[in-house]
Amino acid sequence: QQQVKQSPQSLIVQKGGIPIINCAYENTAFDYFPWYQQFPGKGPALLIAIRPDVSEKKEGRFTISFNKSAKQFSLHIMDSQPGDSATYFCAASGASGTYKYIFGTGTRLKVLA
């Protein structure tokens, strides 16, 4: 019940395409859903995050869609660029009042020029 399932494992899109990464969770006590971006040789960094009281959040070209009833959320990258090539992790937090994250397994995105 503590797992966060992420798909796909890898994704290749052309420049300008809209890659979509999906995550699903079981524990309804989670109340914070961040996405982290990781470039090779670097630590993950927060990209965008959402709480379950909204269904969508946009920051620049990045959008989180959240479906509370289905216990699913997804990341959309509009007008993707080669510089977006990275590994993306979804996560969930907040169950039992804890600050720890449960991370998904990651999606390796490659945007072709």
Place this chain on the structure above:
Amino acid sequence: DAGVIQSPRHEVTEMGQEVTLRCKPISGHDYLFWYRQTMMRGLELLIYFNNNVPIDDSGMPEDRFSAKMPNASFSTLKIQPSEPRDSAVYFCASSLAGASYNEQFFGPGTRLTVL
């Protein structure tokens, strides 16, 4: 702020040796997390501290792993004895309770290779 600082950045050791990884969190942060990243298992939380006290060590793989946080600005993760399967990138992260979205700030990681 310099961000989360980890040392060493790379460590190569032989099986059976003791390995100590070090972390300096962002000043003022009260949570510190140790993660291990591998291709097979992704990002795994090993242990986390709040105000220097270990809160959850359920992710520590076995007794060969230990972590300490003697003060608010320093933490260590020790592996003794090390084994080849411990080869991974180890990340330290810190956060501030009550901050926006409980954001965790990650260090650059330590790449550990056990031969």
